[in-house]
Amino acid sequence: MADEKKKSACPTCMGNKVIAGVCETSGEWQGKTEDGQVCTPDQKCPTCKGKGYVEG
Numbered sequence: 486m487a488d489e490k491k492k493s494a495c496p497t498c499m500g501n502k503v504i505a506g507v508c509e510t511s512g513e514w515q516g517k518t519e520d521g522q523v524c525t526p527d528q529k530c531p532t533c534k535g536k537g538y539v540e541g
């Protein structure tokens with residue numbers, strides 16, 4: 486129990502450093518995009534700030 490400062494994989498990105506883009510379909514977007522689907526691009530994880538781990 487001496488190592489309290491272990492780095493652990495970020496729970497948000499699972500250590501991937503980025504959040505994979507996701508595509509969602511919603512009626513709200515019907516007409517705004519071709520098929521009512523909106524995709525977000527990969528983005529740097531805001532939780533670990535792209536490090537892939539969190540201090541804990």
Ligand SMILES: [Zn+2]
Pocket residue numbers: 495496497498499500501502503530531532533534535536537538
């Ligand atoms: Zn992360």
